[in-house]
Amino acid sequence: MDIDAFSQHFKDIQDPRQTAKITYSLFDVLFLSICSVISGASGWEDIEDFGEVHCLWLQEKGLFPQGVPTHDTIARIISRLNTTQFRQCFIGWAKSVSKRTSGEVIAIDGKTLRSSYNRDNRQSAIHMVSAFATQNGVVMGQMKTEEKSNEITAIPALLRLLDIKGCLVSIDAMGCQKNIAKQIVTQKGDYLLAVKGNQDALHRAVKQALAESISLPVDPKQIQITQGHGRYEAREYKVLPATALIGEFKEWTGLKTIGVAMGYRFEKKAQQYSLEYRYYISSAELDTSRFAEAVRGHWGIENSLHWVLDVSMNEDKCPIYNGESAEILATMRHFALNMLRAETSKKASIRRKQKIASMDIKYLDKVLAAGLKAVAEE
Template structure:
């Protein structure tokens, strides 16, 4: 499970973007809950409100760097779950510790638990190095500040498009309260970004969220919730082998199928 902030534009005079912080189950492909916030910067306050709504016992909760906060980590643990938080410059002490402990050469030639993946897709090749470590000397003092911290991890990605010059490597840092293997980190990090395909793409392409011009009152936020509910129903029906758009069309033409969708 993870939370992520998405935005869409309210098309009215004086209205900016509306942001919805959503919790998405990577295992089931459905939205578990959402909270509206006026600005993306308010994601820090919206995530705790969203976590209150959810039963997270036994889950691994992954959150973007905006949610890498001690209070949020504590709340996740109090809900009976483990956290996997992305680390960026908004937590400078953590970021500095990662840079000191894991220079690029050490990541590529790591002697501990490591897992490497190679993928080719439409002419693009991407190699990812995943490494995990217990809390070591560079993180010792920080471990007292971050509740339940057990694992630190690094993902380094090398990407090349066809015969072009390889892109500069991209490095992502993670902290977790779970005892993760490098393979488990790879799976969790990849599932976190599935939201782009499983949620945002479906909302934008199938349900045309970005093209919606309805904005009066609470309409934009309410419609966002309705879209998520509809998407959950459509994804939950597995007997008809078709995409979301085909399922939408079938529900419009076949009342029996519509009843089946609503009974999921």
């Protein structure tokens, strides 16, 4: 693995330490930390332990000639990094290794890092908004919501950093805002926004416009049935041109399509039935098939990103909160997840790939090489 390719995306990160007091190179510490997270590390001591075990491997790459720093030193260095610079490095790398395709669905959703609550000053746990390319499972970027703020302010800031041209950006009801819709269209993308009570007039109009379609007999060819975890689910999707709404809702830039996703669920153990309707607006001209695919893709962010971060990478159990360390480590987990998914020679879960990487340094090299392939080919 060419370490120079890796360094391309970290060269712009400024070292916060005084030059005269630097013992360990910032790049060395960053490389160690990301390799450790790829291999399953969830805290500072894990990173130190990984470095000690694989010190010779690191030194063969020209890193840590004086040995690996302690976990306290690693924590001090990482927690003082500039989060904006680190975020830009991640997004630049993600762009280089994963090219967007026309019509690709980019799901934007938020997640709270529950153990990042700062016990010292009672600062709330941080909340990260991520952009996720649903087709290939790549995290494109992330943004922390500011304290006493929410996703409505973080989403526009994140969008400005992304290349969404030709893509369909899906966001839940929190992001159903006129300015967000306009920004997506301005950036030459299309939006698919869930509509709920926070946009009451729009919600009622969409619901009324689709009422007749919903009342039509079920088309068996359009029903999608799944089962698992003791429940049965059936989903049906309806779409219509937004012609009847455009005159009344001119402020929704580019509005072309409205749709509803109907979900029927039966809980076998509880013997309970439920029926749910989810309404959407879009600036794209969507048929039923494309609409259904995009809605399912957005729901997939929970299983393909949030669930993996929590269950496979123990994100919600990571009790790190000092300085900017929680946000930096969250971004490192996104680095690691993208790299692990890019390595396809081993057909295994993310958790299993992490274990293999921790035990087999040759496999870790393969993960790093797969994650940096596009950079090396530039």
